[in-house]
Amino acid sequence: MSITKQSSDALARRLAALPREIVAKVQPAILKSVKDVAADAAVLAEATRRTGSLAESVEATGPGQTTPAYASDGGRRTATELQGFVTAGDPGARHGHLVEFGTEARRREDGSSTGTMPATPFLLPAWRLNRARVQRRINTAIRRAIREAAQ
Template identity: 60%
Template sequence: MSITKQTSDALARRLAAIPAEVAERIKPAIAKSVNEVAADARTLAEASRDDGDLIGSIEATAPGGTTPAYGSDGQRKLHDLQGAVTAGAPDVRHAHLVELGTRPHVNGGQFAGTQHPGTEAQPFLLPAWRLNKRRVESRVNRAIRKAIREASQ
């Protein structure tokens, strides 16, 4: 087959269209992965259950979505190929303390001057990611390969 101006232009158009097609086909894989990580984080947070508010505050944000306003870096719009799992709410501001633990310290506020012994970390977000990382990477890589294959046909 010879390359003509027409076939060259057609190929250029198809190559330019691949990123958008690929992105659209990858989004479901990312969304499914984010939901799985959030579900595992909720399961792992059961160990720290007091009243269940923390578990109920774990939220998955799909690609292109907007994270909750109470996140550590505030509300932000995610890229079309980015998902997020957040924990916490306006009345549940202790997710980071459960995840990372606290050192012994002197209390302020209502109990000012008393000594707090610190709390042991009960991680749930990072272990949830570690449990799912390989599966997420495989799923997304499969989606990329499939999308590129289908887009180039």
């Protein structure tokens, strides 16, 4: 499964069908997972350190919380009760997307070039490092919550 808004929304719809008490017991697993991915993303962003502002701007946003104003997805976004976000960006570090995906040379109006910057991904690799653990943690929390609710 790719890390897309569609897959996130599909999972959120499936989990939204669960009773409230199960959702409440799954949320800590989601928050822990988001924090783990954010911690790894911050470590990977250190490779791009010039000022340190990018690595320091990596934030974990748990279920029901709102992303920071300068988050990498363009601003404030509130997670549903079964979502979590990892974002990078603050007023001093609005270049996370440029680091993650790199840049191509472009000609300016005066004829000079903007130059290129190779991609140095840090968010997607952090997700890939944690994906299996996140899936196990959330599946375990769901199974445990269902088992407890059935008793």
